[in-house]
Amino acid sequence: MRLVSTLTGASLCTGMMLALSAPASAAVDAKLLEMLKANGSINQAQYSELQTDLAKEAKDEADQKAKTDRLSSFEQKLAWAAKTQIKGDVRVRYEDVNVNGPTNNKSTNQDRERIRARFGIYSEINPQVDTGIRVATGSSSDARSTNQSMDNYFDKKQLWLDQAYIDFHPDAIKDLHLIGGKMNQPWVSMGDVIWDNDINPEGFAATYKHSLGGAELFGSAGYFNLKDNVDGEGVQFRHDLRLYSGQLGARFAPTDGMKVTLGGSIYTYDNDKNSAALAVNGNTTNEFTLYEGFGQIDLTNLPIPLSAYGQYVVNSETKSSEDTAWLTGVKTKLGSWSLDYNYRDVQRDAVVGAFTDSDFANGFTGSRGHKVKVGYEIDKNFSLGAAYYMAKSDTSNAPTRDANVDTLQVDLEAKF
DSSP states (O other): OHHHHHHHHHHHHHHHHHHHTTTSOHHHHHHHHHHHHHTTSSOHHHHHHHHHHHHHHHHHHHHHHHHHHHHHHHHHHHHHHHTEEEEEEEEEEEEEEEEESTTOOGGGOEEEEEEEEEEEEEEEEETTEEEEEEEEEOSSSOTTOOOEESOTTTOOOOEEEEEEEEEEOOTTSTTEEEEEEEOSOOSOOSSSSSSOTTOOOEEEEEEEEEEETTEEEEEEEEEEEEETTTTSSOSSGGGSEEEEEEEEEEEEEEETTEEEEEEEEEEEEESGGGOGGGSOTTOSOOOOEEEEEEEEEEEOSSSSOEEEEEEEEEESSOOSSOOEEEEEEEEEEETTEEEEEEEEEEOTTTSOTTTSOSSGGGGOSSEEEEEEEEEEEEETTEEEEEEEEEEEESSTTTTOSSEEEEEEEEEEEEEO
């Protein structure tokens, strides 16, 4: 009886002590078990049994921790996937370009089918940082085009890095974005006289917007490197061809049913006089400081919503008298249909020929004329569109003045 009582007491003591030690680590439990054996609280059989139980518990805890770690890793991947977007588009185009002038240079005429494919991944790295990477087709590294002609016996088409950027938007300053890399155009554009829509500039930019009363103020500034050591005299920063941009504007609603956007921009180049690459596509100068004014009025209370927009550009750097460009247009959208019309006059040295719209007048300055674009949304993210350009050009069919450059584009586009 006394032995049974002793064993029972020892067992109870052991159970209580092990229970108290449950939150501790396996190393502490093993040490406690050794102490119980050493002071005679348990015999060898009890020691062996408890040691087996302890090993099993340690294994179960290790298995549970591994399962929890795997689940945590999976949850993290799911969280990243939820904050990541995959976006892209595929476009199939029929294009006809017809240039007619006194010299009738037929080598510039085109009648072809073309494709464009773009694929991008955009992710929130953390609440303050986004990043994006996009690849796109293109028959060359030309910044103004992502099209490739259906040609050359079914050969494979090239892909190019079209975007790669980091966007830091600190919580401390709401609506401030600090962007570095190859990015979307950080400025607001009301026309494509200065910038072709396909151009993604490379460098560093800051954008900001702020609500003030009933208006929204917006602005941007940027530094973009175009060519290292453009003058051939050294690799230092001062020898690079650079672009600096600045823009300020405002959006406001003076009345119900009317929204107004007004703004101004400056694009100035450093070391441009050393770059022959800027004097192309009609330019007779390679020196540019562009001042732009732009605006848009949106009328939403009309039977058909209507927007009127425009831009005016002056190159203050050139000594040429052909230093001005302007564009004005109207657009609307009703149901599945959209319509956009504009007229422009782009003098030879008003804008950089390497960056102006590549579709109008074959991408040359010294041109003027009309653009009409019609779109129809067949289904969600699936549309049919047609654009017609009627331009007169002083430069695209040199030395002819006033050559007619008529371009028709019919597009079938799917987005995802």
